[in-house]
Amino acid sequence: MTTTVREAVLDLLRAFNMTTIFGNPGSTELPLFLDFPDDFRYVLGLQESVVVGMADGYAQATHNAAFVNLHSAAGVGHAMGNIFTAHKNRTPMVITAGQQARSILPFDPFLFSGQATELPKPYVKWSIEPARAEDVPLAIARAYYIAMQQPRGPVLVSIPADDWTRRCEPVAARRVSTETRPEPQLLALIGDALDAAKRPAFVVGAAVDRDRAWDDVVRLAERHNAAVWVAPMSGRCGFPEDHRLFAGFLPAMREKIVALLAGHDLVFALGAAAFTYHVEGAGPHLPAGAELVQLIEDPAIAAWAPEGTSAVGGIRLGVQDLLARPVPPALADREDPQPRALPARAEPGASGELMSVAFVMQTLAEVRDAHSIVVEEAPSSRPVMQAHLPILHSETFYTMCSGGLGHGMPAAVGVALAKPGKKVIGLLGDGSSMYSIQALWSAAQLKLPITFIILKNRRYAALQEFAPTFGFKPGETLQGTDLPELDFLALARGQGCDAVNVVDADQLADVLREALNSPRPILVEVDVA
Helix, strand or coil, X not given: CCEEXXXXXXXXXXXXXXXXXXXXXXXXXXXXXXXXCCCCEEEECCCHHHXXXXXXXXXXXXXXXXXXXXCHHHHHHHHHHHHHHHHHHCCCEEEEEEXXXXXXXXXXXXXXXXXXXXXXXXXXXXXXXXXXXXXXXXXXXXXXXXXXXXXXXXXXXXXXXXXXXXXXXXXXXXXXXXXXXXCHHHHHHHHHHXXXXXXEEEEECHHHHHCCCHHHHHHHHHHHCCEEEECCCCCECCCCCCCCCEEEECCCCHHHHHHHCCCCCEEEEECCCCCCCCCCCCCCCCCCCCEEEEEECCHHHHHHCCCCEEEECCHHHHHHHHHCCCCCHHHHHCXXXXXXXXXXXXXXXCCCCCECHHHHHHHHHHHCCCCCEEEEXXXXXXXXXXXXXXXXXXXXXXXXXXXXXXXXXHHXXXXXXXXXXXXXXXXXXXXXXXXXXXXXXXXXXXXXXXXEEEEECCECHHHHHHHHHHCCCCCCCCCCCECCCCCHHHHHHCCCCEEEEECCHHHHHXXXXXXXXXXXXXXXXXXXX
């Protein structure tokens, strides 16, 4: 029995529970959508980077690969920023890209992709343009299994337009392992080091929450009475920030990391690189007298760790194995780590002055449900957010691990699609928002009750604050970093999204409460100092 390539692929997607398709179609993709089935949902993004950003949020929130459909070379090119972010986020994603019909490929036809499999590299785990139309379903199946295997990530399949109607044999979905267990001998060494340490510190990364290991990591930290830090540039939160063991956030600077970890004799990098740096540094990677151990699902990250013992495997399975070890009696005598110094309460400021970001974050923390989900892309405000907007529960915080802008706003749409019973808050800088502002249209069309909060400081603040690192003097003009006259209310309303501006600190709490209760997407533009 044979079927069409199109029907074989749709049956596979049903078996993989991938019946939501994110896309922005072009001519070479149209044959996939002939007689579009009722049990599938097509989510349209107005630009391909928005499409991938929505799929990223959706995949992270569902813990399953998202299916993305892009248009040939131009569409993949537009999407590359967020493909890069999906790669850094370790987000499973099956990306299909249209290709011109096979019969005209020898003539360099209009809108074809000359090197379709090379274009997205190195930011996909695997890419292929099948040799025959009949091989497309097998390629889709293989792509799904590869995307879902740890470390997860995006893959790409280039599909000529005339392949969809060809006859082929159906392909049955298989059960393929997606998780790995760390080597027992190496894990035993890590367990022994934890048991012997006097003052251990955990550094938790995005893989903790990504691998649903939050609760197990809390239990392991409590067993060892370890201070817990969040790794530099982590795209997820892996530990409750109101816990007595929570120590704070490590910056992406070698010398500062060493200073903050001083006094610890063991550093356990858990689901995190050791360490992610953003600026040039010098000296040791660890404080004097400290040993490094690591548990990470990505062998490439383990390979470049500067020292110590690295076990490669799933975080949840590895932590469960560590918890299965007998508890040494000596652990009961271990001293409590020094409690974290909490920030002072932010004040609204004098009458007529713009609000501080700290006051906005503090107010949001007071009025939001702690189980609501924050999707953040406000790089210059992140340290302030970390001080005044604590994340308390698993899977309630998402940002990009890449540093590439344009992910946050569409990712909020994807997370809201995946978790319809949850309130999603998109917390964004004004500069960041403009990279993917078209996501507001998708939110409005899908009637998602997302609250987008734009921190409007009228500049690329992160660049201006980073400038002294490269020799700029205080007050010196930095070209290309001012953003005057952006009107986010007009931009939102023009795409069908409600919008409101707030300048007065006395009105902020009431405006946020009303926005968080809105059944429709709403944008809150907050003028900040």
